[in-house]
Amino acid sequence: MDTLLKRRTTAPRLWLIGLALWFAVAAVAGIGLWHLRVDALEGQGREIGLLSLALTDEIDRGLHGAEEGLLALRVELREGRLPLSGAGAAPALATRADLMPLIRTLWLVDREGRLLAASDTTPIPDLQSFSPPLYQLADETTAVSRSFEDTRANESLVALAVRFVAPTGNTGWILAAMPAKDLLGAFSVASPAADARMAVYRNDGVRLAGEIVATPSFDEATVARRLASQPSMEVRTLRDGSERLISLHDLPRYGLKVILTRDIVAVLAAWRQATQMTAVALALLLAIMLVAVRLVVQSERRHTEAQRALQAQRSRASKLESLGTLAGGVAHDFNNVLAAIVGFGEMAQDAAVPDSKQARHLDKVLQAAMRGKALVERILAFSRGGASVSTVFALEPVVEEVLNLLGASLRPGVVLERGLEAAGARLRGDPTQAFEAVMNLCNNAMQAMPDGGMLSVKLHRQQVDASRVLSHSQLQPGNYLSLTIADQGTGIKPEVMDRLFEPFFTTRGAQSGTGLGLAVVHGVVAEFGGAIDVQSTPGQGASFTVYLPECKDSLESVEHSPKATSTGSGQKLMVVDDEPSLVALAEEVLKGLGYEPVGYSDPLVALAELRDDPQGFAALITDEVMPGLTGTQLTEAIRVFAPELPVLLISGYGGALLASRAAAVGVTRVVTKPLLRAELAQSLAELLR
Numbered sequence: 076m077d078t079l080l081k082r083r084t085t086a087p088r089l090w091l092i093g094l095a096l097w098f099a100v101a102a103v104a105g106i107g108l109w110h111l112r113v114d115a116l117e118g119q120g121r122e123i124g125l126l127s128l129a130l131t132d133e134i135d136r137g138l139h140g141a142e143e144g145l146l147a148l149r150v151e152l153r154e155g156r157l158p159l160s161g162a163g164a165a166p167a168l169a170t171r172a173d174l175m176p177l178i179r180t181l182w183l184v185d186r187e188g189r190l191l192a193a194s195d196t197t198p199i200p201d202l203q204s205f206s207p208p209l210y211q212l213a214d215e216t217t218a219v220s221r222s223f224e225d226t227r228a229n230e231s232l233v234a235l236a237v238r239f240v241a242p243t244g245n246t247g248w249i250l251a252a253m254p255a256k257d258l259l260g261a262f263s264v265a266s267p268a269a270d271a272r273m274a275v276y277r278n279d280g281v282r283l284a285g286e287i288v289a290t291p292s293f294d295e296a297t298v299a300r301r302l303a304s305q306p307s308m309e310v311r312t313l314r315d316g317s318e319r320l321i322s323l324h325d326l327p328r329y330g331l332k333v334i335l336t337r338d339i340v341a342v343l344a345a346w347r348q349a350t351q352m353t354a355v356a357l358a359l360l361l362a363i364m365l366v367a368v369r370l371v372v373q374s375e376r377r378h379t380e381a382q383r384a385l386q387a388q389r390s391r392a393s394k395l396e397s398l399g400t401l402a403g404g405v406a407h408d409f410n411n412v413l414a415a416i417v418g419f420g421e422m423a424q425d426a427a428v429p430d431s432k433q434a435r436h437l438d439k440v441l442q443a444a445m446r447g448k449a450l451v452e453r454i455l456a457f458s459r460g461g462a463s464v465s466t467v468f469a470l471e472p473v474v475e476e477v478l479n480l481l482g483a484s485l486r487p488g489v490v491l492e493r494g495l496e497a498a499g500a501r502l503r504g505d506p507t508q509a510f511e512a513v514m515n516l517c518n519n520a521m522q523a524m525p526d527g528g529m530l531s532v533k534l535h536r537q538q539v540d541a542s543r544v545l546s547h548s549q550l551q552p553g554n555y556l557s558l559t560i561a562d563q564g565t566g567i568k569p570e571v572m573d574r575l576f577e578p579f580f581t582t583r584g585a586q587s588g589t590g591l592g593l594a595v596v597h598g599v600v601a602e603f604g605g606a607i608d609v610q611s612t613p614g615q616g617a618s619f620t621v622y623l624p625e626c627k628d629s630l631e632s633v634e635h636s637p638k639a640t641s642t643g644s645g646q647k648l649m650v651v652d653d654e655p656s657l658v659a660l661a662e663e664v665l666k667g668l669g670y671e672p673v674g675y676s677d678p679l680v681a682l683a684e685l686r687d688d689p690q691g692f693a694a695l696i697t698d699e700v701m702p703g704l705t706g707t708q709l710t711e712a713i714r715v716f717a718p719e720l721p722v723l724l725i726s727g728y729g730g731a732l733l734a735s736r737a738a739a740v741g742v743t744r745v746v747t748k749p750l751l752r753a754e755l756a757q758s759l760a761e762l763l764r
Contacts, residue, residue, distance in 0.1 A: 097357065104353045112346050119342045120320050122267055127322035127335040130273065133260040134333060135326055137177050138235070140544075142217050144175035145237045145249050152183075152249070155242045159183060164192035177253040179232065183239075185247040197225055197252060200234045206277050206330060209248055212238045218248075219329055222255045222283050231255040233283050255284040262335075264569060270338040278330045285334075416444045417749040419660060422667075444749060467628045468506040470556055471495050474534055477513045481521075481530075488527020496535040500556050503626040504603045512599040516560045516619050519593060523564025523617065531561040536625065545608035547576060547597075554625045555605070561618040567611035575609060596621075642669035642756065646693035646763060650674040651681045651709065652725075653701040661696065668756050678704035682712055689717040694762055699726035699733065707733075711740040721762045725750065 151157035158164045168181040172194040183191040204221040220234040232252040258275045274285035320337045420440050427434040537557040543550040576597040600607050603623045611617035650661045658674035665672035675681035699706040706724045727748040
């Protein structure tokens with residue numbers, strides 16, 4: 076009995092607890108669903124606001140380009156370079172219409188409304204349909220017409236108009252027609268959903284392109300009244316009742332408004348589904364628990380994925396940093412080896428019989444060592460980050476070197492097409508940077524063709540007479556070398572184009588690169604003062620065109636003649652390097668050059684010797700990377716008691732920004748390992764002068 080009574084007593088409590096739990100869960104779910112609804116509306120509002128802003132900017136740029144073309148025509152008319160009428164007027168207008176963006180047809184109309192010339196037979200729009208009115212149009216203003224039908228092409232057109240003054244003093248208007256659908260820009264591609272609608276209106280409420288969905292609380296008459304009463308409305312996201320989300324942006328220069336709307340019913344479709352699922356879940360406590368567990372699991376999964384993505388990002392950054400450090404260390408040790416090869420090779424060359432087999436073999440050894448030096452410099456191009464070499468060089472041999480390297484490793488199915496037509500054309504800058512940029516572009520093109528195709532590389536001179544707006548930069552007038560690298564790969568998607576040159580941005584997997592290749596190309600082009608243009612159609616390949624300013628200076632020849640060396644006159648030099656073999660080599664070479672070298676393999680001992688006798692040495696020759704004390708640290712220490720002592724810093728790799736760091740501590744000159752004897756002699760002669 077007690078047990079039964081206890082069960083009867085416990086049951087209502089369980090019901091109360093269950094009901095309380097149900098109401099609590101229902102209340103929490105209701106609050107959550109309300110916030111979810113608000114977030115959905117606000118999120119979609121922000122999305123269409125940003126999309127509307129981007130589309131407005133695209134329309135503005137397109138209209139501005141067309142307006143620039145009309146203003147150029149006005150200048151031609153004013154200067155008498157374009158006939159107002161006659162047999163030559165129509166072909167001239169047709170030619171210019173073909174060159175102008177968006178423009179389909181051009182007309183010349185005089186002050187009385189008579190048609191003077193036209194680029195084709197399209198009927199002229201009604202002159203009374205323009206806003207502002209043509210007879211009140213100022214020189215700096217562009218008028219926009221209502222949309223009108225081209226019965227030949229069965230499409231709607233919109234016309235722009237600017238005022239012109241002929242050399243005879245007569246005035247009139249230049250009219251230019253463009254397809255009305257072009258005012259919608261990339262909306263058809265960038266539309267966030269099927270229910271999204273876009274329209275372009277004049278400030279007086281006249282619709283030029285697009286459409287909106289009329290609802291009881293939002294129709295075209297409402298739009299017209301709003302535009303007429305608020306011509307200066309700020310750009311913001313609006314909610315019209317509970318029917319539509321609206322974003323309105325202004326183009327004040329042309330008196331236009333851009334409206335983007337979404338159906339709230341469609342926007343909240345996912346939210347309604349969540350509401351229905353929650354209602355079903357509230358019927359059963361077990362279902363609620365299962366949903367809660369699933370939500371927790373999903374939350375944990377998202378958290379884990381976010382952590383994994385963050386770890387991958389850190390891993391990539393650490394990998395790049397480690398590669399830079401590893402490259403620096405390997406380069407330092409390898410350059411020490413190359414220094415010994417070059418130094419002892421030159422001494423062996425001196426002892427060899429001229430034109431003998433041994434002398435020729437030693438020449439090959441020295442040539443291979445210098446190629447090794449150039450290879451190390453290319454490896455360090457990204458990790459070093461210091462000042463680059465600036466010299467005058469021919470670009471075509473650099474491109475040929477890249478193509479020769481690629482030709483030996485082309486994957487099956489890839490065909491290389493060459494079109495180098497700029498023999499003798501020169502640039503000023505770092506040839507290594509140019510090599511890296513061309514190599515990166517070619518590698519990128521080959522990676523875009525996993526199944527094979529044509530890799531086309533063309534180089535020619537090009538004179539640019541007027542400024543051009545390219546895909547990713549602006550090209551100023553001047554003489555350029557134009558390098559075009561085109562592939563027949565998958566092409567570039569429009570959403571990728573804007574981020575193409577962002578560092579670390581890549582559309583390939585983690586095993587296909589770090590995304591630095593094109594970022595390096597963009598930096599190199601900027602360093603040369605050039606510009607880059609990218610053209611691509613998805614599925615039809617891509618074309619990268621690099622414009623580099625041509626240099627008219629003569630080539631700077633560098634001769635390595637071991638016999639033509641400058642010699643010393645017994646000056647006492649201190650040589651510091653942590654490699655005893657390189658110290659011995661330097662002592663022997665310097666003695667042969669007429670100096671009195673004293674070598675040290677411990678920089679701390681050398682510092683103590685200099686502190687004891689700061690006037691005893693004519694110059695200091697030191698390596699950069701040494702244990703205990705680097706070359707720049709040694710220089711900084713001796714500047715306290717020997718501020719005028721010349722210092723020659725020899726570096727196989729000194730890390731990022733070595734040149735600026737060395738200059739800051741008082742290094743007189745920085746040279747790179749391995750050095751030829753003639754280079755060392757010349758550097759010392761200039762240092763001691």
